[in-house]
Amino acid sequence: xxxxxxxVSQIAxxxxxxxxxxxxxxxxxxxxPKPVHHIRLxxxxxxxxxxxxxxxxxKREQDLQPECEKAxxxxxxxxxxxxxxxxxxxxxxxxxxxxxxxxxPAFAQSLMRxxxxxxxxAANYLTPAVREPxxxxxxxxxxxxxxxxxxTPYAPVIIAENDAGRPKENEIFKATAYxxxxxxxSNAPPVSYLDDPLxxxxxxxxxTEARKNQVIESINAVQNILTTKKDxxxxxxxxxxxxxxxxxxxxxxxx
Ligand code: SF4
Numbered sequence: 001x002x003x004x005x006x007x008v009s010q011i012a013x014x015x016x017x018x019x020x021x022x023x024x025x026x027x028x029x030x031x032x033p034k035p036v037h038h039i040r041l042x043x044x045x046x047x048x049x050x051x052x053x054x055x056x057x058x059k060r061e062q063d064l065q066p067e068c069e070k071a072x073x074x075x076x077x078x079x080x081x082x083x084x085x086x087x088x089x090x091x092x093x094x095x096x097x098x099x100x101x102x103x104x105p106a107f108a109q110s111l112m113r114x115x116x117x118x119x120x121x122a123a124n125y126l127t128p129a130v131r132e133p134x135x136x137x138x139x140x141x142x143x144x145x146x147x148x149x150x151x152t153p154y155a156p157v158i159i160a161e162n163d164a165g166r167p168k169e170n171e172i173f174k175a176t177a178y179x180x181x182x183x184x185x186s187n188a189p190p191v192s193y194l195d196d197p198l199x200x201x202x203x204x205x206x207x208t209e210a211r212k213n214q215v216i217e218s219i220n221a222v223q224n225i226l227t228t229k230k231d232x233x234x235x236x237x238x239x240x241x242x243x244x245x246x247x248x249x250x251x252x253x254x255x
Pocket of ligand 1: 244248
């Protein structure tokens with residue numbers, strides 16, 4: 001067992017592609033992000049900002065567009081301080097901002113919908129009283145930071161966009177991991193939630209035996225890579241869909 005706890009981000013990364021753990025943690029490869037990665041990150045930050053602003057968005061319609069613009073500026077600004085993007089070239093940030101600006105009408109529409117639904121939805125779900133809490137499970141040797149804790153029931157929540165109306169598999173996996181960690185506390189429910197503010201959906205993720213096993217197997221596998229310092233041998237190298245969007249594509253194919 002390694003001394004430092006494995007993180008939920010590490011097992012999610014392993015679940016995406018085992019080789020990424022080897023490249024990042026053992027070979028300490030630190031590739032320069034491409035514009036697509038800036039856009040992805042800025043979009044993610046923007047989504048979180050929108051989610052956390054929900055209780056405050058009961059504004060006049062004409063206020064929504066500036067609200068989006070403000071969130072966009074904040075998102076792009078934050079990409080500059082993100083550790084992996086410290087060396088972000090100015091033009092890449094500008095490109096990310098332009099791409100997101102194109103999406104602003106869609107975001108404004110989503111905010112409008114949130115505004116309409118805020119009365120009923122906010123009362124039940126939108127109380128991010130504990131934002132980005134640190135959770136850990138000593139026995140499983142895993143820790144992580146969900147986006148916020150829902151208060152009733154007290155359960156972790158991840159803010160994540162659905163894909164074609166459904167939560168993404170990798171987000172369900174992370175949500176299961178957070179629910180497992182939270183269960184280390186007595187009386188905690190075996191559930192976590194995926195919150196997509198753009199579609200105003202809130203999806204419960206219950207821990208099933210199969211999901212729990214998948215998380216535990218991933219923890220063990222990551223621990224094994226970190227301890228033995230060996231590649232897992234499980235590698236979807238040449239998986240074009242995954243590799244094409246992967247920040248490690250260039251060093252990975254070279255290694
Ligand atoms: S390029 Fe492909 S095989 Fe290599 S780390 Fe990325 S996803 Fe994995």
